[in-house]
């Protein structure tokens with residue numbers, strides 16, 4: 001399955017995503033001006049297979065967090081961990097904004113390997129990761 005790049009998000013959609021989040025950063029939770037927020041594109045999954053769901057591949061971050069994330073090279077499992085914190089109404093909202101309709105059927109036996117990784121981390125370890133050297 002081909003995966004569209006982040007350029008799939010046009011300026012109008014970006015604005016709508018920011019509003020859907022009430023302009024809050026998904027990492028620190030602080031509110032910013034619209035111009036103080038950026039969309040971050042997650043790196044490819046370790047398995048190399050990206051989710052077709054576009055909301056799983058982006059994070060809305062304030063500029064300082066976005067800078068930190070890149071400076072730390074935050075590993076994929078921690079990035080996707082942030083995505084997984086997203087409340088379901090926001091998932092639905094972003095999908096709507098990006099005009100994505102999930103496939104009604106998922107093949108059985110398809111394991112979500114990052115899921116297993118993710119379970120190894122807690123929010124606390126994420127904070128430690130960020131604070132620690």
Ligand SMILES: [Zn+2]
Nearest residue numbers: 025028062065
């Ligand atoms: Zn932030």
Ligand SMILES: [Zn+2]
Nearest residue numbers: 039040041066
């Ligand atoms: Zn980024």
